[in-house]
Amino acid sequence: MPEQTGPALSDATRGRLLFGGDYNPEQWPEETWHEDVRLMKAARVNSVTLGVFSWSTLEPEPGAREFDRLDRLMDLMHENGIGVVLATPTSSPPPWMGRLHPDTLPVTEDGRTEWWGGRQHFSHSSATYRRYAAAITEDLAARYGGHPALTMWHINNEYCTYDYGDQAAAAFRRWLRERYGTLDALNEAWGTAFWSQGYDTWDGILPPRLPHYLRNPGQVLDFRRFTSDMLLECYTAERDIVRRHTPHTPVTSNFMPLWFGQDAWRWAEEEDVVSVDLYPDPRDPLGAQNGALVQDMTRSQARGPWMLMEQAAGPVNWRGVNHPKPRGLNRLWSLQAVARGADAVCYFQWRQSRQGAEKFHSGMVSHAGEEGRTYQEVKRLGADLERIAPEVTGRHLTANVAVLHDWHAWWAGAQDGRLSGRVEYPNVLRAWHRALWQAHLTTDFAHPEHDLTPYSLVVVPQLYALTDTATDNLLAYVRQGGTLVCGFQTGVADQDDRVRPGGMDVRLRELFGIRTLHEWWPLDEGETVTCEGFGGTLWSEEIEPADPDHTACYKGGELDGMPAVLRKGRAWYVSTLPEPEALRDLLASIAAGAGVRPVLDDLPGQVEAVRRGEVLFVLNHGREPVTVEVPGTHRDLLSGTDVTDRVTLGRYEAAVLRP
Incomplete structure (x- = not known):
């Protein structure tokens, strides 16, 4: 994989572990902003992501620009030493766009239009959508590219749109012409001799819409490739705009773990910072392993430190039953991410919403407020990350x-x-x-x-x-x-x-x-x-x-x-x-x-040990206390105490040991 040539995550972290999350202040009266800043500073929050779902606020009608609120927010963050990951709001177009321009709406494989009222309701192949997306991105970059609060750009959010409509069909045919050159080559690649599917004209080719029986696997495979490429075109178009204004500011877009529709190897080559959203089920006995898999994959795509863009401080709202995280689990899983290479630990979202589809999705500040367990655990984690940051930020892992x-x-x-x-x-x-x-x-x-x-x-x-x-x-x-x-x-x-x-x-x-x-x-x-x-x-x-x-x-x-x-x-x-x-x-x-051995010998089954640089992370994923042999004398960066030959960890506890 080629080396990165643009700005790196270190340009945003500046020797810190980034800590914070999505901040959606448009949902709250302005007096709440100052209370939020007070709580952020108490929790050592040093980074917030602004603007992810703010398109209708910034552009309430076509061509209008309402930046006053965002101006004040950017200034407020800078005045309080909190960096801003500024998002382009293009994952959730305003209702007026779908109403005035139906061509911007995606179509499902059985011909149904996906309407506004949710999010991700855009056709990746729509020239109209791309034009509006480029315009709002251009104006954001021109206005805030020089703002001292800006540390990183976040393009769109969780790219995951499929489109089987007529515009996607035309774009698919163009993509296929570029890939194969001739219809003979396409027919050979798709094996269209089977079931009399041979094409005599490009205009006869459609996306793999719902058929009477099984679809052509070659056609489906290429449509999946095409979809990943079209979404990537949307990303790079916006990325190139912000890079032109701010060539030294890193750019990212957040992956979803093992999402089927996105070739993340190829995408990672186009990102300055590789970031991911990670939501293991707290009731899943394999939750820690699933987290480790995503972390290992993201680190490998990043070829070094990476960004945990989203996680939940408590329950989510999209499982059949949404359980909170037991005491200590949020801290443990966050430290696991740092152990496996993360230089940023962030959440969706800062303050739990009171309205909308995700009002039961947790925030760093839950409905219980400042005295709630969730925020108190967030405060503890912020202090922990501040303690260990000098020893781990920018450090790499070595895996055999x-x-x-x-x-x-x-x-x-x-x-x-x-x-x-x-x-x-x-x-x-x-x-x-x-x-x-x-x-x-x-x-x-x-x-x-x-x-x-x-x-x-x-x-x-x-x-x-x-x-x-x-x-x-x-x-x-x-x-x-x-x-x-x-x-x-x-x-x-x-x-x-x-x-x-x-x-x-x-x-x-x-x-x-x-x-x-x-x-x-x-x-x-x-x-x-x-x-x-x-x-x-x-x-x-x-x-x-x-x-x-x-x-x-x-x-x-x-x-x-x-x-x-x-x-x-x-x-x-x-x-x-x-x-x-x-x-x-x-x-x-x-x-x-093959000569490969664990970091530590004789580890209990529920304990994970990972070495990042010179620092050894020892994580107890079990509910019972455990003693782990760690030969030699180490400094536990979390507790500030010395450890010789062994360390005892309570349930969901961790030690971060420096020789």
């Missing part, structure tokens, strides 16, 4: 394990006509990352075409579609001495979702010692297969090995005696999804053989 992930492989595999609807790629990815996390191994994420030589172990949970370049990269990695572990259904198809001869790329079959992959055997709900030493779930495969070098066989059933796990030299292939403990033990054993 990489997990490979690619949106295009995910898109290709997520087709309606696949062998098992139970195989959901994100769940497979989480299972493998969880196994590494539970083995106390810190991981990076990487694209399959990235340079893999820095890693002693590369893990591929599942990459259904691989380009020739990616396959060559995996083979070169093993030839150069790396250890590779691949999960089932990897290398099945090429970049056009064309199944490789033999059901797996022949080069991969040779790498793993597979003579023939006879059949895939997906498993039903509740069905398992027995392997030597463990049980397998979700999937199994009928494999004839090219040599006897396999480490576990299926026992009983149709696959009795056939290999479940194959090894050829430093290349491993796992044809099922082992049960969690078995997968953890398998990957831990392979990692040890």
Whole structure:
């Protein structure tokens, strides 16, 4: 991945850990602003994001500009030493835009118009929307580019719009012309000989709207690529405007974790700061692991420190049942983000709304106000971050394990006509990352075409579609001495979702010692297969090995005696999804053989240990106290006390140890 060339997160942090969140003062009378500033300063808040959903306030009618309120807010923040991440408000157009310009509204796959009254109601392909978005962005950048409170630009918010309408159809055809050049090339890539789908004119091509039966997988795959690219065009158009006015101010737009519609590897190359919104369920026993996965992925996309743009101080409002965070969990998960590379810990939002769709979504100041537990815990966290900032800000993590992930492989595999609807790629990815996390191994994420030589172990949970370049990269990695572990259904198809001869790329079959992959055997709900030493779930495969070098066989059933796990030299292939403990033990054993060890030995299961620079974070995700061996003498930056050889942590407690 290319190196960043624009401003970095350090240009905004200036040696601090940014702490704050979305601030929506247009929802409150002006006297509340001064109370907010008092509470912010008491909590050590040093950054707020302004303007995310303020378009109708700034432009109440077409072409009007109402900046007086924002002027006062920018000045108020600067006077109190609070930096501003200024957002372009383009994720939520004013009602007048959809009313006057219906072409700006997106259309669903079954032809329904998505109307104003919520948010994200814009067509990424609408020239009218783009013109209005550019105009408000231009005026914001011209007015506030020189304001001393400005520390960063935040473009739009959570890009996530699909559009199947006529404007998107025209843009899709232009995108396809650029990609393929000729209709013959497109027909070949999409396999349109199947079901008599051959196109004789570009005008006959539409987005994959709702059909009578299954859609063409190649068409769907390209539409997913197109959607990511169109949204990226919207982002870069606004980014280029603000960069022209403020070339030394970093720019970001917040990712949603593992969102299906956005190739975040490509997007990250266009951002100065990579940021993400992260909302693990506090009732989920794997919430900390899910958080670690997102943090590892975001850090890897950023190639260093990153920004936690949004999290919840308490409950959210969009789950079926929305539970608050128990005492201490907000602090613990925030410190986990810093441990895994975050230089900014922020929230949606500062003050909990009293009206609107998210009035039951928590804020740093809840409905309980200053005396409420939520704000008191926020104050404690602000003090903690201020203490540890000098020792961690700007520091990098070193990981010897990489997990490979690619949106295009995910898109290709997520087709309606696949062998098992139970195989959901994100769940497979989480299972493998969880196994590494539970083995106390810190991981990076990487694209399959990235340079893999820095890693002693590369893990591929599942990459259904691989380009020739990616396959060559995996083979070169093993030839150069790396250890590779691949999960089932990897290398099945090429970049056009064309199944490789033999059901797996022949080069991969040779790498793993597979003579023939006879059949895939997906498993039903509740069905398992027995392997030597463990049980397998979700999937199994009928494999004839090219040599006897396999480490576990299926026992009983149709696959009795056939290999479940194959090894050829430093290349491993796992044809099922082992049960969690078995997968953890398998990957831990392979990692040890590759020379990869945890940061600390003999860690209790509920404890996470991560080293960032010279600082060791020890996090207790359990509800019971635990004692952890930490050889040597350290200074706990949180408590200000010295620790020798061991540290005892209460429930949801943490230590941040400097040698």
